[in-house]
Amino acid sequence: MRRVSGMLVAVGLAAGLAAGCGAPSRDAMNAKLQTQQEKLSASNYQSTAKMTVQMENGSQTYYIETDYDSPEVYKIALGDANKNINQIIVRNGSGMFVVSPTLQKVFRFNGNWAQNQGHIYLYDQILHQLSTSPDVKVSKKGDVYTFTMPITPENDIVAKQQVDLSVNTLEPKKVVLYDKENKAVVTIEFTSFQTGVKYQQADFDPQKLASSGAVKTTTVQDSQFTFVEPQEILGDKQDLSDQLSATDWLLRYTGPYDFTLEEWRPDPGVAGVPGGKLVDLFGVPAVLAGSGNAQRLMWIHNGVQFSLTSDKLSLDQMKEVAISTFGQVGK
Incomplete structure (x- = not known):
């Protein structure tokens, strides 16, 4: 062993x-x-x-x-x-x-x-x-x-x-x-x-x-969920910011590289990711899944779950976009 x-x-x-x-x-x-x-x-x-x-x-x-x-x-x-x-x-x-x-x-x-x-x-x-x-x-x-x-x-x-x-x-x-x-x-x-x-x-x-950590409780301020914009968008422009629910936003970017970024408050529990593999965002673990050209990168940061989806971005480009959300404040 x-x-x-x-x-x-x-x-x-x-x-x-x-x-x-x-x-x-x-x-x-x-x-x-x-x-x-x-x-x-x-x-x-x-x-x-x-x-x-x-x-x-x-x-x-x-x-x-x-x-x-x-x-x-x-x-x-x-x-x-x-x-x-x-x-x-x-x-x-x-x-x-x-x-x-x-x-x-x-x-x-x-x-x-x-x-x-x-x-x-x-x-x-x-x-x-x-x-x-x-x-x-x-x-x-x-x-x-x-x-x-x-x-x-x-x-x-x-x-x-x-x-x-x-x-x-x-x-x-x-x-x-x-x-x-x-x-x-x-x-x-x-x-x-x-x-x-x-x-x-x-x-x-x-x-x-x-179950070993202190569960984060949602305050009134936390419930006013807002989205985080990535600093690195690779020349694209945001053409959609749609609030799907009180705790779920969908952002869409179009241009040389089309991609979507969904952000939401995750529920407790176990989520299987068939075919997924771990990707290191240097301090924040992410999971990459998908088939063919379409790939999805998922990670959790500051209590928010992110899902970045694209059929044009390479893995390195997806990592650049993901890392650029760190340290950002929701709008």
């Missing part, structure tokens, strides 16, 4: 690890990472971190708490700067889930998100990337090893990744994602890391996690 192939480490590093000034030799680094993965395969861990996401209209700060029991059992709690948990990504024997404790909402979907996008939160995936990327470069400064590598596959949001590990323990210290102009888009600073944590099965139960 927790086996990690040492052969992958050897092959990946021998093929692509370039040592910088002050860094150990290729064989020495190979041995260090191989030993660390062997230790991790026989243990579990908990980490906490602060994540800062840079946007055109400022920045957002998130709290991240990761509980990892095995590659098949883990959870990633995402909260605000005050450590109020808003959503939890859960993997267990029954599948993948996104849980919103304050809304008592659970999304269930398929897919192995950790191998595809979860590497910036999960230490085992950080080690896996360092061992298998064909273009890793490493340098040493003081008590930190710094690894850099291009993002694969390429996308329009981030182009390069930097990982800092402790020289003495190889524990994670920092992960930074850069755009094509070499500007930091996402910075994760680890604040704690410990192994040998005692977990219970209930710790990874999405239903129990959904």
Whole structure:
């Protein structure tokens, strides 16, 4: 359940690890990472971190708490700067889930998100990337090893990744994602890391996690539900803002890229998303579903559920539109 192939480490590093000034030799680094993965395969861990996401209209700060029991059992709690948990990504024997404790909402979907996008939160995936990327470069400064590598596959949001590990323990210290102009888009600073944590099965139960938070009550002011406009509309123009109900708005944008954005107050319960896969909006998990060219991206932010639908937008473009709604105030 927790086996990690040492052969992958050897092959990946021998093929692509370039040592910088002050860094150990290729064989020495190979041995260090191989030993660390062997230790991790026989243990579990908990980490906490602060994540800062840079946007055109400022920045957002998130709290991240990761509980990892095995590659098949883990959870990633995402909260605000005050450590109020808003959503939890859960993997267990029954599948993948996104849980919103304050809304008592659970999304269930398929897919192995950790191998595809979860590497910036999960230490085992950080080690896996360092061992298998064909273009890793490493340098040493003081008590930190710094690894850099291009993002694969390429996308329009981030182009390069930097990982800092402790020289003495190889524990994670920092992960930074850069755009094509070499500007930091996402910075994760680890604040704690410990192994040998005692977990219970209930710790990874999405239903129990959904009922663990304080349920948000709707006030008179909250009931006057208004919509949030995305800042990034890719040259389109809004030609419709229709209030479908007291807590549901539909926005339509037309132009080079046609898309609709629906926003509403979600009801408690479990929602299955057949064929859906988890997409990371850097601090806010989203679920992508659809068939053919028509795709739908769904996420929850500040107690509002969003659904972005288009048959022209690429996934990267959908992510740009979605992220541009963060920090916006409803109209």
